[in-house]
Amino acid sequence: MTLLIRCLLALLLASVATAHAQEAPIKFGKVEPRDFDATAYKGADAAPAVVLCDYGRLRIEGAHDGFKVVLERITRVLIVNKDGYEHATVHVPLYRREGKEELLTQLRGATYNLVNGQVEKHKMEDESVFHEQIDARHARRRFTLPRVREGSIIEYSYVVKSGFLYSLPTWNFQHDIPVVWSECRAELPAFFVYKEFSRGYHPYAVQTHAVVPYTTLYRASEEAGMGLSSNNTVMQRLSTSALGGRWVMQDVPAFRPEPYMTTERDYRAALDFELHLTQFDPTRPRPVTSTWEKIAAQLLKQEDFGGLLKREDFAGAFSNQSPLTAEAQALAKHHPNPAERAAAVRALVQQNLRYTGEESLFARTPLLGKLVQLRQGNAAEVNLLLVHTLRDAGLEAHPVLVSTRDHGRIQTEVPLVNQFNYVVAHVALHDQPAGLLLDATEPLAAPGTLPLRCLNGQGRLIAPGGGRWLPLTPSQKHLRLTNARLSLGEQGELRGTVNVEYNGYAGLAERGRLAENGEKAYLTRLLQQHPDWQLTRSAVQRADELTKPLLVALDLTVPPAQAAPTTLYLPLMQLFTDAQNPFQSDARSYPVDFGAAHEYVTTVQLTLPPRYRISELPGQLLLDLPGGQGRYSYEATQQGNVLQLVSRLQLRKTEYKPSEYPALRELFIRAQAKHAEPLVLQRQP
Structure with a gap:
């Protein structure tokens, strides 16, 4: 008997605490008429399809002189409308390396339609299954479920066996469509100790661990003496304890990219496992993971x-x-x-x-x-x-x-x-x-x-x-300074100069756009963002002086909505600030990651002609985020016939938590509302 087998059998003396087995949340082929009611599922009204249940069971089994990872999976999806048809085609990735490969077995699938209150089943045929080789190490099995229409339920199950023990398959709880129930279970024998890592921001509905009994069959090669192996094998039954885990997420919303995110992988809810150590002899554990x-x-x-x-x-x-x-x-x-x-x-x-x-x-x-x-x-x-x-x-x-x-x-x-x-x-x-x-x-x-x-x-x-x-702390902030000096004409038109300075990461971003598009296309894009502007002169300066801000200098005219109005409503600040709030969602599950602190300062100086008077000076506004992590300020002053407006938006953190999102979004909403307030001017006879 090999040393490995002797060490494994020694684990039989380990104490074992049993845990009550939970029934699987889904059984293949058991589809009821009530399952077709899309109104019963959260988020289905705005989705092309809904994952009703995604259930996977991970375990480690004995193999020939080694072990293998086995993943059993059953998935059931409701197709809500035609846009959901793409979910009836499934891709299962498979990997191979150094003589080891992942194998997909026991594949089956079916489509269910509700006809006159009865469930009709259409089995997937072998002709719908294809093997695609991507490169030397990567392949995938592709299959399409038959007779799919709006309101269909598709279901498929398969088993993937793998010799790659170091990294177990990732379980993804979150997808591009809503998920009603997603559950992963694992039974990991005591001689393999894994670390588990949860990703994403959706909470677990269930997360449990328990020591459970474990048994597997292991086929070992017999020794022929003198250290030589023979072609004979011996089958051994190995029994020890295992760590059983159960992870469930319920009503997981469809993943939607939001502004100011890193890669989607950082945000999608998922579970990873990495092999930490092996302990075939409990007194001599062997670390598997490296060190930095x-x-x-x-x-x-x-x-x-x-x-x-x-x-x-x-x-x-x-x-x-x-x-x-x-x-x-x-x-x-x-x-x-x-x-x-x-x-x-x-x-x-x-x-x-x-x-x-x-x-x-x-x-x-x-x-x-x-x-x-x-x-x-x-x-x-x-x-x-x-x-x-x-x-x-x-x-x-x-x-x-x-x-x-x-x-x-x-x-x-x-x-x-x-x-x-x-x-x-x-x-x-x-x-x-x-x-x-x-x-x-x-x-x-x-x-x-x-x-x-x-x-x-x-x-x-x-x-x-x-x-x-x-x-990796940013050495500079994202800073944009806009300075407009304007004069109001008797007919209600605006004329003047605008200088926009892009500092730090704002300068890096604008220099990138300038290099990519050229100065002419760059300025054309600027005009598209500000359709009210009519340029009489434009220049981009200091593009090659990287330690200085990039400067865009403009001479412009803004025509009046109507000639010589008695009352002029002038959205002055809105002409020079961002028109759209990047945070449209009422709530957000993920952090807002700017990468660097942001600051936007806009100063507008307006000289009035003799016949125009300001009906009422705009009110001041000061808003602070909790903890001083951001601020918006607005003030208006007048000296004689010269009005000055100053708007300053400061975001002092590089990242804001989901719990801080409502206040951050409200700061942007209030700032934009203030920018949209028109300056009311009366024309004297």
Whole structure:
């Protein structure tokens, strides 16, 4: 008998507490006439389809000299209208690697229609099932349920068996359509200890854990002596305890993207499992997950990561000297200030290497000479060359692993390198304890300003000895300053100048639009946003001066709604502020993630002609979010025939919780209402 079997059988002595088994929430084929009533399901009135029940059972079974993961799943969906027909075609992803593969078995499906009060069943035939190979590692099984019409119920079930024990299948509770009931159960034997991670913002209706009995059959190869194996196998029954878990969500709303979100994966309700340790011998548990220190050491040894930081390959067979070394050393002499030197090194790398747009943690070309010769590279190649060149310039620099906003948030308690998809550089500065974060991929960003895509929680600094976590804190805010100086004509027209300054991340965003579209198309888009404006002169200034705000200077005319009116209603502030509130939903289940603090300041100065008088000066307004996390202020002053209006909206946090959303939305509503208040002017005879 093998050592593995002896250790497993020793677990028979473990004490076992039993838990009462729960009945499954669904039974395949048991569809009742009442199930077709869409009015009984929350959210069905505004949805093309509704998941009535999605039930999965995860367990680990014995296999030949190992174990396998088994997922049994039953799903039932009500098709509400024709837009829901797409849900009658189902895709099941399958994975393979290193001789292991996921297999789908026991697939069955049916469509149910209610005809004259009776349920008619139409079975899915084998001809409706297709196998699609996506690439060497990924495939999927696709099938379509038959005879689907408005009001149909579709149902399917299958079993997926997998040899990948490290990461169990993710259970997704939330989908693009409402879910009435979603339930996942798992039985995980004591010799496999998993960590579970919940994602999303919908609460569990049920979440329980209990120790339950566990039995499985395990087929082991017999030893032939002298350490040799034979073709004979022996079947063993293994009995021990298992951790049984049950997770239920009820009435899960359809997922809808909202403004100011990162990737959808951060918000959809789901459950993940990662293997933490194995304990076939309870006295000698063996950790499976790595540590951040081990990951750092491994990355520094890899040719496609740490290799770009070396001056020779790991075997010493060839030089990996950077073609930029001599220039970097010269910069050290010309820039004694470390921060200025770091900015100069960043500019040097940008002059020699263009970012291809590929977000990657690893280099495709580890040879620095060839990389510079190609004059382009992915994120890892650009920024690892940046780290190398910073070191050549005499600066203490290290790479920092980052997960971009469209890749997902980092779980710091899970040491997995695949959580990251990007790398930036960190420079230690004696006068700045936090140091300086640099990215050479974005030519439109000022030195020390990370692209907005990188502002996603924390990054992991990689250095000998392990490194540490660094907050990816924005160095600047998103700031827009609008200054309008106008004169009112006798006929009610407005003439004057408008200067709009875009600072920080507002400047980075506008420079990006300007570079993408060109100045002419950029200004055309600006006019489309403000249809009342008639430009007589326009200019975009300081586009290449990255440390200064981008300036859009305009001379404009706004014609009156009617010529020389006796009473003029002038929505003055609305002409120069955003017309639409980005927060349309009454409630929100997810945080509002701006990435950086925002501020919008609009100043309008209006000179009145002799024959016009203000009926009433607009009232002042001051609104504060709880805890001082945001503010809106509005004031109006008049000196002689000159009126000045000042509006300031400040959002001082980068992220607002769902519980803070109502106050945030109300702040925007009240601000827009104030902007829409017309200035009332009377024309004297």
